[in-house]
Amino acid sequence: xxxxxxxxxxxxxxxxxxxxxxxxxxxxxxxxxxxxxxxxxxxxxxxxxxxxxxxxxxxxxxxxxxxxxxxxxxxxxxxxxxxxxxxxxxxxxxxxxxxxxxxxxxxxxxxxxxxxxxxxxxxxxxxxxxxxxxxxxxxxxxxxxxxxxxxxxxxxxxxxxxxxxxxxxxxxxxxxxxxxxxxxxxxxxxxxxxxxxxxxxxxxxxxxxxxxxxxxxxxxxxxxxxxxxxxxxxxxxxxxxxxxxxxxxxxxxxxxxxxxxxxxxxxxxxxxxxxxxxxxxxxxxxxxxxxxxxxxxxxxxxxxxxxxxxxxxxx
Amino acid sequence: xxxxxxxxxxxxxxxxxxxxxxxxxxxxxxxxxxxxxxxxxxxxxxxxxxxxxxxxxxxxxxxxxxxxxxxxxxxxxxxxxxxxxxxxxxxxxxxxxxxxxxxxxxxxxxxxxxxxxxxxxxxxxxxxxxxxxxxxxxxxxxxxxxxxxxxxxxxxxxxxxxxxxxxxxxxxxxxxxxxxxxxxxxxxxxxxxxxxxxxxxxxxxxxxxxxxxxxxxxxxxxxxxxxxxxxxxxxxxxxxxxxxxxxxxxxxxxxxxxxxxxxxxxxxxxxxxxxxxxxxxxxxxxxxxxxxxxxxxxxxxxxxxxxxxxxxxxxxxxxxxxxxxxxxxxxxxxxxxxxxxxxxxxxxxxxxxxxxxxxxxxxxxxxxxxxxxxxxxxxxxxxxxxxxxxxxxxxxxxxxxxxxxxxxxxxxxxxxxxxxxxxxxxxxxxxxxx
Numbered sequence: 001x002x003x004x005x006x007x008x009x010x011x012x013x014x015x016x017x018x019x020x021x022x023x024x025x026x027x028x029x030x031x032x033x034x035x036x037x038x039x040x041x042x043x044x045x046x047x048x049x050x051x052x053x054x055x056x057x058x059x060x061x062x063x064x065x066x067x068x069x070x071x072x073x074x075x076x077x078x079x080x081x082x083x084x085x086x087x088x089x090x091x092x093x094x095x096x097x098x099x100x101x102x103x104x105x106x107x108x109x110x111x112x113x114x115x116x117x118x119x120x121x122x123x124x125x126x127x128x129x130x131x132x133x134x135x136x137x138x139x140x141x142x143x144x145x146x147x148x149x150x151x152x153x154x155x156x157x158x159x160x161x162x163x164x165x166x167x168x169x170x171x172x173x174x175x176x177x178x179x180x181x182x183x184x185x186x187x188x189x190x191x192x193x194x195x196x197x198x199x200x201x202x203x204x205x206x207x208x209x210x211x212x213x214x215x216x217x218x219x220x221x222x223x224x225x226x227x228x229x230x231x232x233x234x235x236x237x238x239x240x241x242x243x244x245x246x247x248x249x250x251x252x253x254x255x256x257x258x259x260x261x262x263x264x265x266x267x268x269x270x271x272x273x274x275x276x277x278x279x280x281x282x283x284x285x286x287x288x289x290x291x292x293x294x295x296x297x298x299x300x301x302x303x304x305x306x307x308x309x310x311x312x313x314x315x
Numbered sequence: 316x317x318x319x320x321x322x323x324x325x326x327x328x329x330x331x332x333x334x335x336x337x338x339x340x341x342x343x344x345x346x347x348x349x350x351x352x353x354x355x356x357x358x359x360x361x362x363x364x365x366x367x368x369x370x371x372x373x374x375x376x377x378x379x380x381x382x383x384x385x386x387x388x389x390x391x392x393x394x395x396x397x398x399x400x401x402x403x404x405x406x407x408x409x410x411x412x413x414x415x416x417x418x419x420x421x422x423x424x425x426x427x428x429x430x431x432x433x434x435x436x437x438x439x440x441x442x443x444x445x446x447x448x449x450x451x452x453x454x455x456x457x458x459x460x461x462x463x464x465x466x467x468x469x470x471x472x473x474x475x476x477x478x479x480x481x482x483x484x485x486x487x488x489x490x491x492x493x494x495x496x497x498x499x500x501x502x503x504x505x506x507x508x509x510x511x512x513x514x515x516x517x518x519x520x521x522x523x524x525x526x527x528x529x530x531x532x533x534x535x536x537x538x539x540x541x542x543x544x545x546x547x548x549x550x551x552x553x554x555x556x557x558x559x560x561x562x563x564x565x566x567x568x569x570x571x572x573x574x575x576x577x578x579x580x581x582x583x584x585x586x587x588x589x590x591x592x593x594x595x596x597x598x599x600x601x602x603x604x605x606x607x608x609x610x611x612x613x614x615x616x617x618x619x620x621x622x623x624x625x626x627x628x629x630x631x632x633x634x635x636x637x638x639x640x641x642x643x644x645x646x647x648x649x650x651x652x653x654x655x656x657x658x659x660x661x662x663x664x665x666x667x668x669x670x671x672x673x674x675x676x677x678x679x680x681x682x683x684x685x686x687x688x689x690x691x692x693x694x695x696x697x698x699x700x701x702x703x704x705x706x707x708x709x710x711x712x713x714x715x716x717x718x719x720x721x722x723x724x725x726x727x728x729x730x731x732x733x734x735x736x737x738x739x740x741x742x743x744x745x746x747x748x749x
Contacts, residue, residue, distance in 0.1 A: 003675040005624040008442070018443050023709060026442075140558050172486045179486065180619075182445060188561055189487045189550040192501035193478070193569035194508065196562070201511050308510060310562035 002053070004030035011075065013182045020080040021060070028057040032066040076115060082107035086120055093124060094135040096187060102129065137272035140190055141315050143171035146199065149315075150206060150307065153268055154244040163206070170198045191313065203307035207300045209243015246296040249303075255294035258286040265306055274311045282306055365692065365729050368601060368614045368660040369465070369491070370594075372638070374622030375444065376664035378684030378712070380631055381417075382431060382701075386410020389704035393671040397628050397678070407431070408697060416636035419643035420687065427695035428646075429687060430748045432721055434702040436683035436714025440666060444622070444680070447665035452490035452551075454719055454739050461554040464722055464738060465613050466494030472732035473497070473612065478568040479575060482604065483551075483615040484597040491615065492551035499551075499613070500572045505580035505600065509573045579607030587648040594618040595641040602648040605658065612730060621664060625675040638662075642689065656691035659729050659749060663718065669710050682711035686721060692729060692749050699746070719743045 007029035011021045035052030038045050047067065057066050059074055066074070075081055086106035090098045106120055113119040124130055141149065147167045151159055168174045172195060178184055249268070254261050262282045266274065285305055289298045306312070384390050385401040386409060404412025405421035413421050423429040437456050441447045450456055454464035462470075465481055469492075473480045481499025483489050492499045502508055552561055583606030589595040597616040604611060618638055623631050642660070649655040667684025683702050699716035706713065724745030726732045736742050 001671065001673050001679075003624050003673045003677060004679045005622075008680070012443050012445075018441075018446055023442065138558060140562070180444075185487055185550060187550075188552055188558065191562060191565055192483075192488045193565055193572060194501040194503050196565050197508055197510060197569050197573070201507065204511055310559060310566050313562050314559060 001027070002030045002034045006030070006036075007033055007071075009181050015075045015084060016078060016080045017084045020078065020084075025059050028059045029071045031055070032057050032059070032071045033068045036068045079107065079111075082110040082115070085115075086110055089117075089120065090124060091186075094130055095138045137314050139315050140187055140313055142184070142186065142190055143168060143173035144175065145315070146171065146313070147202075150203065154206060154303070155248050156206070156244055160206070160209075160242075167202055170202070171195055196313070199313065200308035203312075204304045207244065207303040207307065208297075209300070243296075243300060244303075246299045250294075250299060255299070258283050258290060258294075261294065261299075262286055262302075265303065269303075269306055270311055271315050272311065274309075278309065278311065364610075364612065364657070365731070366605060366612060366614070366654075366658045367725055367730055368598075368616065368658060370638075370660055370662045371485075371489070371615070371617040372621050372634075372662055372664040373448075373617050373619040374664070375447075375666045375668055375680055376621040376684055377623060377627065377631055377678055377681075378433075378667040379670065379678075380627070381414050381635060382407075382433065382685045383412045383414065384410060384701055384704065385412050387704055389670075393704070395672070396676055397672045411697075411701065414632065414635050416632045417639040419639045419646075420689070423646070423689060424695060428691065428693060429689045429695050430693045431697050432686040432688065432716055432746070432748075433697060433699040434683045434712065434715035435663075435686050435699065435718050435721065436666070436712075437717055437719070438714075440682045440711075440714070442666065442680040442682075444665055449490055451663055451665055451718060453493070454722060460740070461493060462495060463489065463491035463493040463551055465489075465491040465615070466498050466551060467738045468613070468726060468730065468732055469497045469499060470494050471734050471737055472726075472730070477571075477610060479572045479609060479611050481613045481615065482601075482609070482611050484600060485615060485617050488551040489615050489617075490551050493554065494551070495554055498553055499615075500568050502576065502600070505576050505603075508569075508576050510570075575609070576604075579604060579609050582607040583652070585648050585651070587644050587651065589644040589648075590637075590640050592637045592641060594637055595644060598641050598645040599648070602645055602652070602654075605649070605654050606652045623668070624673070624677040624679060627672075627677040646689070659688060659690035659692050659725065661721070661725060662687045667712060670704060670707060670712060671710060682708065683714035684712075686718070688721070688725070688748055694748055698748055716746065717743070720746050721748070724748050 004026050008026045011026065011029070012018050031053040035048045035050070036045060037048050037051075047069075052067060054065055056063055059066060059071060060078065062074065064070065083103055086109075087098065087103050090103065090106065106123060109123050110117075110120045129135065147159075147164065165174070172179075172190065173184055250261055250264060254264055262279065266279065266282075282302070282305065286294075286302055289302060291298075379390065379394070380397065380399055383399045383404055385399065385404055391398045399412070399414065401412065403415050405415055405418065406412045407421075407424055413424070415421075420429055424431065437450060439456065441450065441458075446458055449458050452463050453460040469480050476497050478497060478500045480497060481492055483492060483499060483501045484503065485501065486503075488498065488501050553564065556564065580600075580603055583603045585599070585602065585606075589599040594616065601614045601616065604614070618634065618641075620630065620634050645660075646655060649658055663686055664684055666681055668678035668681040670681070671678075673679055702712035702715055704712075719739050719741065720743050722739060723735050723743040724747070726738055727735045728745050728747075728749040732738060
């Protein structure tokens with residue numbers, strides 16, 4: 001019998017969802033997919049007729065001498081397929097577990113457009129629900145969004161050496177290397193006690209840069225010396241990182257008033273409202289830090305504190 | 316009893332800021348009712364108690380090439396290419412042999428320290444990795460439970476709210492830790508398990524754990540298997556939390572557990588050699604936690620790559636060999652510590668594989684498989700009945716033992732949990748292994 005892995009996963013994970021096909025459908029589809037070949041050099045998929053099972057197959061109650069591309073057509077004719085796909089889009093852009101009826105409406109749009117995505121995206125982005133309370137500040141940033149956004153908010157055009165890959169590894173999302181055939185688990189799966197502490201420490205290594213002279217770049221950078229030192233001999237990764245240019249982040253006059261300073265940073269870092277108590281604590285922290293003036297080093301520590309909060313993980 | 320969230324809400328600010336400066340910590344705790352603070356940081360009382368280590372073999376381990384019925388011709392008929400020859404096996408009983416990549420488990424069996432459960436599964440099995448993993452992790456065959464079987468154990472059988480009652484070394488929190496009150500914590504490197512702020516707080520645990528902080532092949536794609544470390548489709552946490560509640564609670568759990576884990580991890584140094592595989596590294600960490608006196612009752616580790624649809628034999632043997640080597644180091648280490656009588660390790664996998672090999676020299680998703688239960692507290696030997704190789708269900712083995720009976724054994728017999736019925740959602744009897 002042919003390997004049934006592709007037939008199963010294409011239905012379960014990418015088009016129909018579990019429960020919308022039978023075990024017989026999987027076995028029969030696997031027969032239809034025989035003869036498909038993938039070139040490892042250029043990624044091209046071809047049909048090798050000599051390896052194809054040319055017998056009759058029954059899939060979703062229909063029978064014929066199907067080949068692989070026929071199975072794809074059969075899948076896309078099923079209502080479950082459009083519904084599954086709009087559900088994925090909605091969860092990515094808005095929030096998890098949307099109501100069923102709304103997804104059916106969107107699925108109709110997708111089918112009507114013959115699976116062209118633009119009309120359904122337009123409908124999502126122009127819907128009232130998309131701007132509703134439930135869709136606001138409801139998502140947890142994925143590691144890549146977290147890393148890229150933080151660099152941008154700190155106005156760093158280039159990341160420190162090793163930072164992008166090390167950040168991805170430690171936070172659990174290495175681009176082009178999903179953990180399994182289903183891709184990454186999203187949302188809450190990004191966060192546990194370990195990855196949350198790691199996010200806080202990555203924020204520390206970025207905001208403090210070379211001020212710590214290689215010490216406080218902290219755990220992450222120490223980890224990196226082990227990992228990358230051997231690979232490319234840059235055991236100083238992180239140590240030479242300059243950190244953000246704080247002169248562009250807060251002017252001298254802004255630094256003279258801690259409330260103004262904190263409020264400016266809140267606008268910079270948080271896309272969602274944060275509790276008043278948090279703001280008060282930031283201000284208090286800034287006040288205790290403030291000596292004769294507010295130096296870049298102290299500003300870096302304040303930024304680190306603000307980024308080391310649950311609120312910063314939300315968007 | 317105050318929940319951890321009550322504690323959090325009564326705090327001046329979410330966890331992260333409370334640990335930034337001693338002054339914040341002082342003030343935060345001073346403003347709390349003392350009882351709330353106590354319950355949130357009260358440590359579990361299991362310091363000298365029994366410990367369960369759950370080891371996931373992710374991707375669907377082929378029970379037939381792990382525990383091989385070499386006395387049965389049907390086996391060789393179904394697997395002309397990938398079948399294991401009798402001479403290549405470690406003989407356990409008449410007609411039954413262990414894959415020779417596992418010499419340690421073979422000798423443990425002979426010493427009486429290894430229980431092998433044959434034909435484990437559950438009714439109406441599901442062949443999806445993700446659904447079936449969920450079923451094993453929640454112990455709910457209808458796959459509707461929001462909590463995991465270990466989370467329900469933490470909730471129902473463990474005093475206090477110490478989050479370190481369960482520690483997972485997975486990338487994502489296992490679904491089995493999902494709970495109503497206390498879903499445990501996740502860890503990857505104890506040395507980094509703290510908030511590092513400013514140059515003044517150099518690591519207490521620095522020297523000793525730096526060796527642990529070496530590069531690992533953890534993120535390398537495992538060849539031959541499309542499933543490396545599935546998280547089970549869902550993530551363990553507290554049921555019904557909003558994302559912000561969830562983040563605040565995790566931040567507090569991290570804070571509460573950080574200091575303890577750092578302290579404990581630095582206490583023990585082993586001279587037992589562990590090899591470089593991720594499973595070895597993680598079991599090494601578990602042994603250090605145990606040696607250091609963590610009150611943790613359940614540890615969770617994963618070993619991935621068992622989804623062997625193509626060219627199975629080499630991949631499968633290698634994975635079993637890595638597992639065996641890791642277990643050998645782990646149990647040797649525990650023995651040296653004098654903790655070997657306190658620890659039982661259980662393996663599980665979401666399903667076994669099809670009896671017949673496929674045209675790619677591999678096997679497809681199947682049903683029943685085997686489990687190993689190892690350690691000082693185990694009455695060694697074979698449990699359950701090897702499934703028939705002729706009376707199949709859609710080409711797959713029918714189970715002879717329900718996995719919840721194995722769980723019942725470990726919960727009741729080993730962890731001494733009262734109320735197993737509540738944890739497992741039914742009256743499951745143990746199988747007499749511990």
